[in-house]
Amino acid sequence: MEKIFILGVGPGSPKYVSPLVMEVARSCDLLLGGKRNLEIFAEFPQEKREIGSQIQPLLEFIEANFRTRKTGILVSGDPGLFSLLPVLRRHFQEEVLEVVPGISALQYLFARIKLPWHDAVVLSLHGRREKDLAELVRDNVKVGIFTDHKHTPGMICKLLLEKGIKSRKVYIGENLSYPEEKIYAGSLEDCRELQVEGLNVMVILGGGGERL
Numbered sequence: 377m378e379k380i381f382i383l384g385v386g387p388g389s390p391k392y393v394s395p396l397v398m399e400v401a402r403s404c405d406l407l408l409g410g411k412r413n414l415e416i417f418a419e420f421p422q423e424k425r426e427i428g429s430q431i432q433p434l435l436e437f438i439e440a441n442f443r444t445r446k447t448g449i450l451v452s453g454d455p456g457l458f459s460l461l462p463v464l465r466r467h468f469q470e471e472v473l474e475v476v477p478g479i480s481a482l483q484y485l486f487a488r489i490k491l492p493w494h495d496a497v498v499l500s501l502h503g504r505r506e507k508d509l510a511e512l513v514r515d516n517v518k519v520g521i522f523t524d525h526k527h528t529p530g531m532i533c534k535l536l537l538e539k540g541i542k543s544r545k546v547y548i549g550e551n552l553s554y555p556e557e558k559i560y561a562g563s564l565e566d567c568r569e570l571q572v573e574g575l576n577v578m579v580i581l582g583g584g585g586e587r588l
């Protein structure tokens with residue numbers, strides 16, 4: 377049976393792409409992904425297609441191709457965290473999907489700040505009410521957040537301060553694994569005016585009554 381391979385390519389540097397993801401990607405006839413993810417495989421000769429923001433044409437394209445051409449879909453980080461996987465599961469039968477894990481940007485940040493993350497709550501603010509964020513930060517010792525253009529680290533810190541949350545330690549990882557990587561650490565007050573231009577994730581410590 378032909379399959380659709382969903383490949384987690386890690387935070388961005390080819391050094392963090394697993395040998396298995398490399399091997400499967402090399403064996404595909406067709407690679408689909410965002411520009412940043414396709415760049416990792418720039419030297420590979422097979423056909424590559426950039427995925428845009430429209431999901432329906434992408435699903436139709438995969439549907440029309442995967443039975444005759446081995447198709448790899450490149451997703452950043454790990455496919456289990458805020459990727460195309462839920463959409464693909466809704467559209468295709470489970471039997472045709474094959475998932476190869478990758479290193480998440482958040483997992484990478486936890487490694488860089490030398491903290492375990494088995495006790496972290498992980499969230500993205502896409503489609504989530506901001507009220508939930510304050511509650512989660514109030515109640516949990518570690519909160520890992522995937523940010524976006526609307527929900528920037530500065531905006532998140534301001535919002536938490538407005539909700540009366542204090543005494544938190546904040547880490548922000550920008551352009552993780554790339555040569556221009558930066559990691560900021562500080563309080564909510566320190567980070568509220570930070571301008572973080574690149575891709576970033578945040579970790580907020582100190583909720584749930586934990587002393588810092």
Ligand SMILES: C[S@@+](CC[C@H](N)C(=O)[O-])C[C@H]1O[C@@H](n2cnc3c(N)ncnc32)[C@H](O)[C@@H]1O
Nearest residue numbers: 387453454457480481522523551552575576577
């Ligand atoms: C759609 S989510 C995908 C998350 C991905 N599946 C993962 O496990 O890392 C995209 C978000 O991941 C984060 N991200 C991805 N690559 C990153 C990097 N190299 N440095 C910092 N954050 C990154 C950013 O918060 C970005 O908005």
